[in-house]
Every structure is written in C-alpha cells, then in structure tokens.
Amino acid sequence: xxxxEEDPQALSIQEGENATMNCSYKTSIxxxxxxxxxxxxxxxHLILIRSNEREKHSGRLRVTLDTSKKSSSLLITASRAxxxxxxxxxxxxxxxxxxxxxxxxxxxxxx
Amino acid sequence: xxEVTQTPSHQxxxxxxxVILRCVPISNHLYFYWYRQILGQKVEFLVSFxxxxxxxxxxxFDDQFSVERPDGSNFxxxxxxxxxxxxxxxxxxxxxxxxxxxxxxxxxPGTRLTVT
Numbered sequence: 453x454x455x456x457e458e459d460p461q462a463l464s465i466q467e468g469e470n471a472t473m474n475c476s477y478k479t480s481i482x483x484x485x486x487x488x489x490x491x492x493x494x495x496x497h498l499i500l501i502r503s504n505e506r507e508k509h510s511g512r513l514r515v516t517l518d519t520s521k522k523s524s525s526l527l528i529t530a531s532r533a534x535x536x537x538x539x540x541x542x543x544x545x546x547x548x549x550x551x552x553x554x555x556x557x558x559x560x561x562x563x
Numbered sequence: 564x565x566e567v568t569q570t571p572s573h574q575x576x577x578x579x580x581x582v583i584l585r586c587v588p589i590s591n592h593l594y595f596y597w598y599r600q601i602l603g604q605k606v607e608f609l610v611s612f613x614x615x616x617x618x619x620x621x622x623x624f625d626d627q628f629s630v631e632r633p634d635g636s637n638f639x640x641x642x643x644x645x646x647x648x649x650x651x652x653x654x655x656x657x658x659x660x661x662x663x664x665x666x667x668x669x670x671x672p673g674t675r676l677t678v679t
Binding site: 483502 | 594596598604605606607611613618619621652656665666668669671672673675
C-alpha cells in the first residue's frame with residue numbers, strides 16, 4: 453500500500469452533520485497537510501499539523517494526528533453544501549521537500 | 564491575500580510539440596514546485612526548485628521536462644516533446660521556510676494540458 457491513503461473513498465452526508473475522513477501513511481513524517489479540491493479546480497490548503505502535534509483546530513475543521521498509528525483524521529463539523537469537494541491528505545517525510553498525496557475522499561453534502 | 568497564479572488555464576497541444584506552463588509564485592516564497600494530476604488519479608510530485616536549482620525531482624521528471632525561473636517572478640515548466648500520457652492538470656506550488664519549522668505549500672489553480 454502507498455504512503456497516503458484516505459478512507460472512505462467517498463462520503464455522502466446531510467447538511468449539518470459532521471464528516472470524518474481518515475488518512476494513513478507508511479513512513480515517518482515531518483508534517484501532514486490537508487487540502488480541499490473542488491471539481492476540476494486547484495488545491496486549497498486547509499491545515500498543517502506537525503509530527504509533534506496531536507490535534508489542531510481551524511474554524512469548523514479539526515485535525516488529529518497519531519504518529520504511533522501513522523494516521524490522521526479530518527473532521528468537518530456542521531457541514532454545509534459548500535463543503536462538497538474532494539479532500540486530500542499530503543505528507544512531507546523527513547529530509548524531503550515533496551508532498552506525497554493520497555487518493556482523496558470525495559465528500560458530498562446533501563441539502 | 565497573495566496567491567499562486569498559473570497561465571494558461573487550459574492548453575491544447577499536438578503530440579511531439581513543446582509546451583511551456585507558466586506560474587507566478589507568491590512573491591516572498593523561496594521554494595517552488597510542480598505537481599501533476601492525471602484525471603481521476605492522485606496528485607503526483609514532479610520537481611522542487613530552490614536557490615535557482617532543482618532540489619528534488621521524481622522519476623516522472625525525465626529529460627523531457629525542465630524548469631526555469633527566468634526572472635524574479637515567473638517559474639516555468641517546459642515539456643520538450645509532449646506525449647499523450649502527459650495530458651493532466653499541472654499545479655504549481657510555492658512555500659517558504661518558517662523559523663518555527665514546517666511550512667505550507669500553496670497551490671495555484673492549475674493548467675489543464677491536453678495532448679492530442
């Protein structure tokens with residue numbers, strides 16, 4: 453399996469509900485970043501969590517990182533129709549510049 | 564808020580032709596990147612550029628690809644002889660080190676390259 457894997461691959465919920473997406477990775481990381489991509493558009497940076505951090509908040513977003521399990525989760529609370537997008541985790545491993553992206557979770561918020 | 568810009572938004576070219584994709588990174592950033600995303604697939608790293616030289620590249624970034632920072636603002640990706648499989652969305656990104664450690668990479672809107 454590859455460095456970044458998200459699950460689920462697709463998630464469909466009702467507006468107002470919370471959405472949780474998970475990401476797993478293989479190697480030691482320097483940091484992990486979450487991005488959003490609207491269909492056919494660019495990548496919007498959401499949040500960066502360092503390897504020595506366990507949780508981080510930004511508005512309705514909450515990211516956790518468990519380096520012992522090599523996993524991260526992104527929680528979007530009180531979802532809105534505008535949150536409909538694909539969400540990617542990207543890891544930066546120690547000593548490297550590049551980000552390694554997962555396959556993404558396609559989130560659909562139903563009004 | 565400053566952002567990464569890319570031109571053109573869509574480029575159609577014939578197989579074997581050269582293309583140049585252009586990017587203007589955020590002005591005070593020092594690291595520059597190109598990634599690509601083939602339709603329906605994950606975003607893949609191509610190359611990173613720092614201090615006027617390539618600092619890291621992937622196996623995708625072969626002799627057909629080159630990057631340049633021709634002036635103080637632009638960052639370009641050239642594909643010398645395009646192939647059908649080069650069709651993808653190409654993203655430019657930039658970032659700059661922080662005293663506190665890790666930094667974000669900010670992405671442009673992408674250039675959709677279609678090779679026919």
